[in-house]
Amino acid sequence: MERKGFFDTPIEYLKGVGPSKAAVLNKEFGILTYSDLIQHYPFRYIDRTRFYLISEIGPELQYIQLKGHIVDKQLIGDARKKRLVATLKDERGGHLELVWFQGIKFIDKNLQIGKEYIAFGKPHFFNSKPNLPHPELELVSEVRKEFQTALQPVYSSTEKLKLFFLDSKGFMRLIYSILQQGFSLIQETLPYNVISHYKLMSRKEALVQIHFPTDSKSLQRAQLRLKFEELFFIQLRLLFNKQIKKRLHNGSTFSIVGDLFNSFYKNHLPFELTNAQKRVVKEIRQDTYSGLQMNRLLQGDVGSGKTVVALMSMLLAADNGFQSCMMAPTEILATQHYNSISSLLQPMGIAVGLLTGSTRKKERDKLHEALKNGELKLLVGTHALIEDKVQFENLGLVIIDEQHRFGVEQRAKLWRKNSNPPHILVMTATPIPRTLAMTLYGDLDVSVIDELPAGRKPISTIHKYENNRLRLFGFLKEEIAKGRQVYIVYPLIEESEKMDYLDLMNGFEHISNVFPTPQYRVSIVHGKMKAAEKDMEMERFKRGETHIMVATTVIEVGVNVPNASVMVIENAERFGLSQLHQLRGRVGRGAEQSYCVLMTSHKLSSEAKIRIDTMVRTNDGFEISEMDLKLRGPGDIEGTQQSGVLDLKLADLAKDQQLLIEARKVVEEILTEDPSLIQEKNLNLRLYFQKKGLSEITWEKIS
Known part of the structure; x- marks a missing residue:
């Protein structure tokens, strides 16, 4: 973030680097400049203040530092296997x-016999005796004073970089x-007023202390x-x-709440809205x-009623003479939204x-x-909506469902379909932790539906081991006898030699034997099936023609069968928490206990056990998120990688929530007082935007 100059120098010009090392640094870590390299922070530190005696070495020690003389050395083994x-x-x-x-x-x-060395490494034990494989060695007489630090930094490296002598020590130099x-x-x-208020270390000092800390307190402050x-x-x-978008782009004004909205709300809404839904509307x-x-x-969590809120927003747009469209990531989900909205609007005769x-084609x-002549006011679809041929007369509202599944450019194409940017409503059934929402969607206003519709019973989640399978089958037969339906989900499609997991086909065969025809009917759905076959099987299950659907995670999003009361997830330890929660949301959509x-x-690994215990303990999607x-960190959570926002080098959204909240509060105060950052005290911030080329931020860059 320094002004153009020294820190923008390409890394190849640093003594000891050159073009070859620079190319590898770029490829492995994206390091192009001096600035990039000093922001390659250590991932841990080793206490180098203590020297152990050889007699003190025990198996509990992770790393040891020794000082002593080399008294002997020898090559052992033949030419093929020498040490x-x-x-x-x-x-x-x-x-x-x-x-x-x-x-x-x-x-x-x-290696010189008779000389005194400092040896550092991880001890191994052979026949109860310690040894030190591949230690770091330095002659005591040649220890460089500038590298002497109580806490030695350890940097990430790769095998390719190590071939160029860019191991942790190489980075340090x-x-x-x-x-x-x-x-x-x-x-x-x-x-400077922010630095003073929070008693922060100066940037100069922080960059030195993060790499070469004098003590643990200085490191923490850095x-x-x-x-x-x-x-x-x-x-x-x-x-x-967010401020720029609001200043530059006026939205279409929906000035009235008209007949369509009021008629639907008063006469055709089949249930009472929850307080959360009313608040969001x-x-x-x-x-x-x-x-x-x-x-x-x-x-809003799975089943919380986002679609009805979206529909009422579309009716509001129609009342004001505007068209609306809703884009979903899959054909199954788009069709489901279409069926749901069509059935709700059928009594009103709205197409x-x-x-x-x-x-x-026809x-x-x-x-x-x-669409072009304005006759059609409401449209639901998939990526097909962004094609150039799709033209609206007056698009006033765009709703994106599960938007993380669409690329930035795909979404931008949709908002460019009107001369005046349409209103944007982004929906997700994947609960987003507060800190992640503040970073991924920090330029959006956020609404949350945190209530389930009346009459819905919380889903009872149970953990069972393989030896409980016979009792499970008995329970499934009882549920089917009550007229209910069952999902059984597997993580794999084909048998894997490496993993000891039941696969889908074996599972389907086993289930078909336990639940034989004609008394029971079992269907199967997976990603390798043709779309028409998949749709046919899904429809059969929806109509109640099959009792059990054996499937992969293709049913994670977009299947709404209120009669399905049991979700069995095989090898649940193979799934992430978010996916387990999404799958669980396929049941519990009717009034019956699910x-x-x-x-x-x-x-079970300790992490898998935490995931399973969390699912059993709570139905709260936000707690789960x-x-x-x-457990996973922000980079692994679906959709966050493509955003480009979370290129965090030090901060951890799971651990540094309070720091993020404080940072946001400071920014809000600064922008409230000085929206254009023209005051002298905010000069550094203005320079930041100029340096980053962000002085003009357009509404297409929404993420």
């Missing part, structure tokens, strides 16, 4: 073998060189300063972007009335269009014409 063994003797007369299996020639040539040359050129990035800076600038970018109404373009994220890849041409049975082997964030 170098040296003996280190410490001041108390203890002896320890140092062992090398690679790079033997180089080490043998340089290069970073030291940059800091030594450029220390006086490091610019402050945060406003980490705090750099984490805060990282989170602060993410929030500044998002909130500044009110928020959307306020946004669309304000004259500013709405950019709102609607979060709804469906446009997917499977829509026939029907497609009709839709195109009806069950989710998690089948696992007895061998917080645990998922803790």
Whole structure:
């Protein structure tokens, strides 16, 4: 973030790098400049203040540092399998073998008998005796004072980088060189009043202490300063972007709540809205009335009633003479939304269009014409909606369902279909932890439906092991006898030789034997089936023609069968928390008590056990998403990688929630007082935007 100059120098010009190493640094870690390299932070630190005696080494020690003389060395083994063994003797007369299996020639040539060395490494035990394989060695007489630090940094490296001598020590030398040359050129990035208020370390000092800490307290202060800076600038970018969008783009004004909305709400809504749904409808109404373009994220757990809220928003648009479209990631989900909305609107005689890849040309041409002349007000579809041929007369509202499944450019194509940007409502059934929502969707206003519709009973989740299978089958037969239906989900489609898991085909065969025809009917659905076959099987299950659906996770999103009361997830330890929660949401859609049975082997990793215990303990999607964030980290959560927002080098959204909240609060205060960042005290922030080329942020860049 320094001004153009020294820290923007390409890394190949640093002494000891050159073009070849620079190419590998770029390929392995995306390091292009001096600035990139000094932001390659250590991932842990080793206490180098203590020297152990050889007699003190025990199996509980992760790393040890020894000081002693090399008294002997010898090559052992034949040409094919050779090793170098040296003996280190410490001041108390203890002896320890140092062992090398690679790079033997180089080490043998340089290792000097009789000289005093510092040896560092991870001890191994053979026949109860410790040895030190491939230790780091330094002659005591040549220890470089500038590298002497109480906590030695350890940097991520790769096998390719190590071939170029860029192991942890190699990184340490290069970073030291940059800091030594450029220390006086490091610019402050945060406003001084913020640094003063939070008693933050200066950026200069923080960059030195993060790499070469004098003690643990200084390291903690450096980490705090750099984490805060990282989170602060993410929030500044998002909130500044949000402000720009609101200032530059007026939205269509939905000035009235008209006949369509009122008639549906008073006469045709088949159930009472929950308080949460009413609150969200009110928020959307306020946004669309304000004259500013709405950019709102609607979060709601599976079955919380987001579709009805979306429909009422579409009716609001229609009342004001605007068209609406809803885009879903799959044909199954789009068709389900279409069926649901059509059935709700049927008594009112309002036409709804469906446009997917499977829509026939004749029907497609009709839709195109009806959209262009404004006759069709409501359209539901898949990616087919973004095709150039799809033109609206007056598009006023765009609803994106499960938007993380669409690319940025795909979404932008949709909002460009009107001269005045339409209002945007982004919906997700994947509960997003608060910190993730603040970083991924920090430039959107957020609504949450945190209630389930009245009459819905919480799903009972049970964990069972393989030896409970006979009792499980008995329970399934009881549920089917009551007229209910069952899902059984498997993680694999084909048999895997490496993994000890039942696969889908074996499972289907087994289930068919236990539940024989004609008394029971079993269907199967998986991703390798043709779309028509898949749809046919899904429809049969929806109509109640089959009792059990054996499937892979293709049923995770988009299947609504209120009569299905049991979800059995085989090898549940193979699924992530978010996926388990989504699968569980396929049941519990009717008034009857529903069950989710998690089948696992007895061998569970500690993480798998936490996932299973969490699912059994709670139905709260937000609690589950917080645990998922803790277990997996933000980079693994679906959709976050493509956003480009979460390129975090130090901060951890699971652990640094309070710091993120504080950083956002500071940014909000700054932008409220100085929206254009023209005050002298905010000069650093203005320079940041100029440096990043973000002085003009457009509404297409919404994420």
